Structure formats: structure tokens, C-alpha cells
Amino acid sequence: MNFPLYIAKRYLKTTSTSNAINIITKIAGVGIIVGAMALFIVLSVFSGLKDFSLSFSNNFDPDLKIIPSKGKSFVISESQLEKLKAIDGIKFYSKVIEEKALFVYKGKEQVAELKGIDSQYNNVNKVQKTIYQGQWLTNRTPQVVIGNGISQKLSLGLFDLNNNFEIFVPKPGKGTISNADDAFNKSILIPVGIYAINDELDSKYVFTDLQLAQELLQYNENQVSGIEISIDTLANENGITTQLNKIFDNHVTIKNRRQLNDSLHKMLNTENTAIYLIFTLVIIMTLFTLAGAIIMMILDKHSNLKTLYSVGTPVHQLKHIFLLQGILLTVVGGIVGIILGLILVLAQLKFKLIMITETMPYPIKIEWINFVIVFATIFVLGFIASYIASSRVTKNLLEN
Incomplete structure (x- = not known):
């Protein structure tokens, strides 16, 4: 078995001796779930609005x-x-x-x-x-x-x-x-x-x-x-x-x-990009909490890391432990968030929970590209945050 992955799973499943670290880790996990869910819902809503807007011009415009x-x-x-x-x-x-x-x-x-x-x-x-x-x-x-x-x-x-x-x-x-x-x-x-x-x-x-x-x-x-x-x-x-x-x-x-309808498409694409960047910024701010939780976990497990280092575990493998821990938390949180977002989108499609008028439900559409965009965004940002935090595991830290 991959040693860093095994330890990362153990750290992810077990609670820390510090309540503060446990609370921060839970906040980071909830933040990732909510961020992924919100981004997926917003992209699905915009896909629906885009189709709704273009449907008007399609009545006039030929192929x-x-x-x-x-x-x-x-x-x-x-x-x-x-x-x-x-x-x-x-x-x-x-x-x-x-x-x-x-x-x-x-x-x-x-x-x-x-x-x-x-x-x-x-x-x-x-x-x-x-x-x-x-x-x-x-x-x-x-x-x-x-x-x-x-x-x-x-x-x-x-x-x-x-x-x-x-x-x-x-x-x-x-x-x-x-x-x-x-x-x-x-x-x-x-x-x-x-x-x-x-x-x-x-x-x-x-x-x-x-x-x-x-x-x-x-x-x-x-x-x-x-x-x-x-x-x-x-x-x-x-x-x-x-x-x-x-x-x-x-x-x-x-x-x-x-x-x-070139101008209409450009406007819709610009709005879509702006919305995506805004929600990505929110997710970035959430992942600061993930980085903080990993850094505090490194400090909390300092004695364990010194022991592993003493028995010959290379520094890069010890870094991988916390890198993989952050990635696992990000992937799990992202998947859960996407699933919750999908459930809400399906509920809107089936039960018309939010209405624009008495007869017109708020437009929303499920597109596979939105799954890819949300998961890729969460994964990349989570990887960057975890990599930055895991870089705190250094030879000087282990020798002191």
C-alpha cells in the first residue's frame, strides 16, 4: 500500500487531540461542500437562463x-x-x-x-x-x-x-x-x-x-x-x-x-465567466481554512512526524501525507457538494420550487460540462491549498 496515502486516510478519519483543529477541519469540509454545491447550482441556473434567452431569438433566426x-x-x-x-x-x-x-x-x-x-x-x-x-x-x-x-x-x-x-x-x-x-x-x-x-x-x-x-x-x-x-x-x-x-x-x-446573435452570445459568455470567477473567489477564500487546518494538523502531529523521520521516512513522503489529506478532503467534499447541488437542481426541475411568474418556473438546466467545471475547479484549488500547506513540513521542522 502507498504509505503516505495510508497515513493520510488515518489522519482524515481520526480526530485530533485539539478541539480547535477538529472544528477548523469540519469548517473547511463544510465550506468545500457548500462551495461546490453553490457553484454547480449557479452554473446550472445560468445554463437554463442562457437557453431561455436564446430561445427567443431562435424563433426568428434560421440555421x-x-x-x-x-x-x-x-x-x-x-x-x-x-x-x-x-x-x-x-x-x-x-x-x-x-x-x-x-x-x-x-x-x-x-x-x-x-x-x-x-x-x-x-x-x-x-x-x-x-x-x-x-x-x-x-x-x-x-x-x-x-x-x-x-x-x-x-x-x-x-x-x-x-x-x-x-x-x-x-x-x-x-x-x-x-x-x-x-x-x-x-x-x-x-x-x-x-x-x-x-x-x-x-x-x-x-x-x-x-x-x-x-x-x-x-x-x-x-x-x-x-x-x-x-x-x-x-x-x-x-x-x-x-x-x-x-x-x-x-x-x-x-x-x-x-x-x-454574436453580441448576445458574447454578453452571455461574459456574464457566465464573471459569475464563475466570483464564486471561484468565494471557494478560494474557503480553502484558506483548509490550508490553515492542514498547517495546524502538521503542528499537532509534530512528534509523530519526528518519529517517522527518525526511522527513515523521507521528508517528501511526509509532505505527501498532508498533501494527500487535503486532496482527499477536497475530493470528498467536492463530490458531496455536487451531489447535493444535483439534488436541488432536479427538485427545481420536477417540483418547480422557485417561480418567475405564476406559470413560469425559474429556468435551470443540467449540463455535463458543469460537473467537469465544478470538480476541476475544486480539485485544482484544493491541490494548490494543500500543496502550500504541506510545504511547511521541512527538514528543519523535523529536526527541532
């Missing part, structure tokens, strides 16, 4: 989106569409047009994003599932679907035949404007549905038919501002992107869902 590298639009030929359809892994694609526009209702004005869509749009996105009032628009009609935020700002209801819901889009071209009426293309729209997701997205889009958007912007029939694509779950995203770049001669930019 891949083709946008022009320059300008606001590009022209797609029939041959390019045929090649796009032939790519293995692409399930559906939808041509879209996006442009800022002014919407007016009963004298109230609101600037929002006009989004012209074709009949395939609902096969690529999930916006239709977020309709909470009315219905989805019918293609090749002036019908529109608006966000709940726009509806509230304009005090706009559905199927109001007595008041016009108007859209104004600047006409393309150059030169001096002599008449305000000549500066805009306008049309009367019919709101038939209201979607609701979150405050930001509810005030962003007005969905309309692709052909109507092309007429307002004076686009050609094959001129669009983007193509949104849905791909198979097991498809090679990089391979599809490479093929698309070849089809469009690298004159377009292709972004995946993560790249479309």
Missing part, C-alpha cells in the same frame, strides 16, 4: 442566412436557386426582404423593420407559433403580422376597417425632393395577427408578403435582401456554407444562428 456582402440587396438567378436546392442537407429555404419603414395609425407613428416573406418562411422559422391573437398572414395580400410592442405603441387592433394602417418607405434615387408625397412609396396594410415573444423582438418586425415588400422598395422579382435556410440536424454546416459560397461566387456573407 443559416445568406446576406449581401455589400449594399442592402442582391439578385439571385434561377440557376443559383436550383443549385441551392440540390445541396444535400438543406431542408427548406425562404427568400426575405428586410428594410426600415415608417408605420402610421390614427396619427401615431412607429419606425420598425418591414420583413417581406415568401410561402416557405414558416418551414424555416417558428414565428407562426408565437401568434397569440389573430392568425398568420396570407401570401400575395396586404395582410401583415405585427409585434405586440408595436400594437401597444400604436394602440392598434386587428381587422380595423375604419382606420388605415399605413406604411411609408423612402423611394430609391438621388436628387432634390420637391414634394413630400413623391419621396415615399406607401401602402395600406391589414393587420391580421399579433405575435408576442419579448419586449425587444415585439417592437422590431412587421411581417408582410414578399411581393408587396418588393413593390414598396421597387425591387426586381429576383431581388432580395436575404435567404434564410433550414438544414438537417446531422448536416455538415461548414460543408453547406462552402457550397453556398461557390454558388454565389463569394459575393455574399453566410452566417449561422450563433453569428446572427
